[in-house]
Amino acid sequence: MSGEQDWNKKSVKILSRKEGNTKCADCGEPDPQWASYTLGVFLCVTCCGIHRNLSEISKVKSLTMAKWEEDLIQFLDKHGNDAAKAKYEAYVPIYYYRPTHADCHVLREQWIRAKYERKQFMKKEGSDDFxxxxxxxxxxxxxxxxxxxxxxxxxxxxxxxxxxxxxxxxxxxxxxxxxxxxxxxxxxxxxxxxxxxxxxxxxxxxxxxxxxxxxxxxxxxxxxxxxxxxxxxxxxxxxxxxxxxxxxxxRLPQMFLKEGYMEKTGPKPTDAFKKRWFTLDHRRLMYFKDPLDAFAKGEVFLGSSENGYQVKAETIPNSHNNIWNYGISINTPERTYLFTCETEQERDSWINMFKKVISIPMTVREYAVEAQFKHR
Missing domain, CATH: 2.30.29.30 (Pleckstrin-homology domain (PH domain)/Phosphotyrosine-binding domain (PTB))
Known part of the structure; x- marks a missing residue:
């Protein structure tokens, strides 16, 4: 019997490597370790946890730890992620946000419930949230x-x-x-x-x-x-x-490119550094005194490198009341902005994101936004 179970586990593992099954059916996380044997889909551990709350619709098992019967293996083989997608995602509106494994629980849970519980996307009628x-x-x-x-x-x-x-x-x-x-x-x-x-x-x-x-x-x-x-x-x-x-x-709503604390100084050499919460949204780098402030204290527009925007690492001594030393300078056509980060890793993370933004050519609409920043 153990030999048969070993073979069944091996068969399930082979199915999980089949094209379409190598990522979670709901969030796309690679190498799923669970499967729903009533829906015929392969799942990551987080989405599997959500499926457990849909027990009347979805019943799940571990690919490696559970006992797999032959009929369940045949069901998985007959279905799989691609077949489920064709069925349960047939009429997802083009604007609808499909969560990834980086997204929060409520987005992932409601995506899963919309698909399998409400069957929201199986018919064109009723799939629209607006x-x-x-x-x-x-x-x-x-x-x-x-x-x-x-x-x-x-x-x-x-x-x-x-x-x-x-x-x-x-x-x-x-x-x-x-x-x-x-x-x-x-x-x-x-x-x-x-x-x-x-x-x-x-x-x-x-x-x-x-x-x-x-x-x-x-x-x-x-x-x-x-x-x-x-x-x-x-x-x-x-x-x-x-x-x-x-x-x-x-251009539709999406996660901010990056958020976190940095210190910032003003335009004068004598200006002290102050700790601020920064949010990078497209080309807008906004800073706030508190993460839940309604209004930004200020903003920096990040254009493209071909238009004179540059970003580089700086070592900034504790001469302006700054607590952190891992510095960043952003050069715009108008002025240079100086920031400091708490760790080298955090500085590198911000620099990489800034460089990614300025490496992209600006659109006509972004030139108009840049002009508005210049005439503030």
Whole structure:
């Protein structure tokens, strides 16, 4: 019997190396070590944990530690990741965000539930998070001054390309009107200390602002995230008719390129270094006194190296009240910015990301943003 089980385990392992099965069916993490023997898909350990909560739909086993019967192996062989994708992802809208293994739990869980539990993408009807071009609902928004989260009505409208929020549900005038094409929305569970925390960053008067919101229902907050992506995609299809779908998708809400603390000095030689929270979003390097601040204290535009932007490592002595010595200089056509990082590893991480940004040629739209920065 042990010989038969050894052979069955070997057979399952061979199936996991079959084309299409070498990555998790739900998040793409390489070398999945689990499988759902009712759905016929191979899974990473994290997505497997989510599948365990769908016990009526998905039953999972370890590829290496569990006992595999012949009929289950045959089922896996007959199905597999590619077949499941063709079935359960047949009508995923082009704007819909497909989570990776780097994404937070709520995004991954709702992607898995949308596919297998709600069967949201098996039919074209019902797959859209933004039907009719309007989404309205209550989200809990963090107060700018007191940090309390209070219920606010939000309205997303495709026709006028705006996201609005109201202090009271019955209010006629919105507290803020946000242009949809300036928005980036990113899930921030760690920073916000809420599993469903969503940061909405937008630009008004050429300055970055943040809203921090959540909803207790994971399905609803992910639906808002994808509705924002849908509204942006449709807006940009009209605004930029010659742009390809691929180009537009690159501009939709996505994780920030990098965030973290650095010290920054001002333009004068006598200016002291101050610790700030930095967020790199596309070509905008924003800095805040606190990670949950609504307004950026300042911003640096990162153009391209062919337009005179340069980044390099610097050794900065403790002569300007700086605590950290691992320095970075960013040279723009207007001035040089100096920063320090706590460790050499963190400095190298920032430099690599800055260099990646400035190595990309600027678009026509980014030249317009650069001009706005210059005329501040």
């Amino acid at each position: 039907p009719g071009g309007v989404k309205e609902g209550i989200l809990f928004k963090r107060g700018r001054d007191n940090g309390q989260y209070l219920a606010r009505k939000f309205v997303l409208t495709e026709m006028d390309g705006t996201l609005k929020y109201y202090i009271k549900s019955e209010a006629k005038e919105p507290k803020a009107v946000i242009k949809i094409d300036t928005i980036n929305a990113t899930f921030q569970p760690e920073k916000m200390k809420h599993n469903h925390g969503l940061q909405i960053t937008y630009v008004k008067d050429n300055k970055a602002r943040n809203l921090f919101v959540y909803h207790n229902d994971g399905k609803e907050i992910v639906s808002w995230f994808n509705a924002i992506r849908a509204a942006q995609f449709r807006y940009m299809k009209v605004a930029f008719p010659t742009a390809s779908d691929k180009e537009i998708l690159r």
